[in-house]
Amino acid sequence: MVMSSATESRDEIAPVRAGEELDWPALEAHLRANIDGLEGEFSVLQFPRGSANLTYCVRFGDRRLVVRRPPFGTIAPGAHDMGREYRVLSRLHERFDRAPRALLHCGDDAVIGAEFLVSEYRDGVVVWDSVPASMARIPHAGHRIGLAVIDGLADLHAVDPASCGLADLGRPEGYLERQVRGWSSRWDAVAAQAPSVETAKVVEEVGRLIRAAIPTSQRAGIVHNDYKVDNCQFAPDDPDRVKSVFDWDMATTGDVLVDLGTLLNYWPDRTVDPGSDAAFIAVPGMHGLDLPSRAEVVERYAAGSDLDLSRIQWYEAFGCWKTVVILQQLYARFVRGETTDERMGQRGDLVEPLARRALALLAN
Structure with a gap:
């Protein structure tokens, strides 16, 4: 795995913040096994400006995906519900094109320490x-x-x-x-x-x-x-x-x-x-x-x-x-x-x- 340098705007995407690293080999293996067509070298950057959920830009060659997981620490009941977000984004895009399409939900905490969601990446500001x-x-x-x-x-x-x-x-x-x-x-x-x-x-x-x-x-x-x-x-x-x-x-x-x-x-x-x-x-x-x-x-x-x-x-x-x-x-x-x-x-x-x-x- 290669940790990418931030060639995009550092305000929008940046190297992963210290203390917010995940088990990258486990994440890479899970994504390759569950999402079709992932080829090329694996690399990770982070969307650093969010305040709660941890959101990462994951690359496989030229293809980018978004990975989101809840924050570390104590989670309020019902908050940071990745399963709910997956359910919404796997369906809502059919009627509301501003909703990015969700591709995968993993409810197994053993993979990266928490449930997580994978969705399509969209360019923009x-x-x-x-x-x-x-x-x-x-x-x-x-x-x-x-x-x-x-x-x-x-x-x-x-x-x-x-x-x-x-x-x-x-x-x-x-x-x-x-x-x-x-x-x-x-x-x-x-x-x-x-x-x-x-x-x-x-x-x-x-x-x-x-x-x-x-x-x-x-x-x-x-x-x-x-x-x-x-x-x-x-x-x-x-x-x-x-x-x-x-x-x-x-x-x-x-x-x-x-x-x-x-x-x-x-x-x-x-x-x-x-x-x-x-x-x-x-x-x-x-x-x-x-x-x-x-x-x-x-x-x-x-x-x-x-x-x-x-x-x-x-x-x-x-x-x-x-x-x-x-x-x-x-x-x-x-x-x-x-x-x-x-x-x-x-x-x-x-x-x-x-x-x-x-x-x-x-x-x-």
Whole structure:
């Protein structure tokens, strides 16, 4: 096996981070035995910018594949479900071409220490904190990227789960209530590692208010559950259409407005007072993208939907609260010594301000 040097952008793909190596000979042997047509020398790089699941670019000669496994350490119940992601991506591509096709799921932990998923590799660019260089000369590229992300979400929600064999992916009845209970339990599991007592109190108050005001769901569809700009890929020269959507391990069927709330939670907005709680987002660097305002996001989504969006602030607050819990899970893994990724040690700094944004939304 050869560990490749990173000839692609080091931001998108890089040598494997220390401490996140797998049993490469075992992985190579398993893939060659279970996926047809793998020829040539085996090599590995890593997609380093994700925060949770470990994702690798595996080469066999000129052919590239994507391998994903859960993070090391304690895993929250129901999280990082590679079997679920495989099920979704082995079927959804038939009706939603932004979903990369899954090729293999291995549920045998003995191979590389955890279950894992293999999917097709797609070329393209992921938008992080600035307009990609390949789009720099395209007029209003950031605004157009934002509109494309919203349109991609609306297109996903228009898919009938039964049309691609996913009708029984989840249980839409009582979906919001179960989600709220589940995220409450996830917080309880990591609350002891909260950055401060005050932070824990704020997060728990958000949870109380969320539980007290659960809206009535209007329609069920496929819910990605972590839909955001940096989980979308674009062709290098096309800001007007999302090419691929990644990270489907939490996908289910349920109230689709959960996805819109999640998207708003990550969305920067220059029309909002930068000093207010409402301005805070989990990825502050995204302000440089010049995306549409949150009001435009809701308007764009509403234009292609017959759903009542009058309770959208609850969904946005719920999205904030879920992100708070995820950030705390990542921070707790760092505190417990389960990751060598120093970025995870900084995740705790975001927990309280994001929770205060959720409080502000719930007060309106």
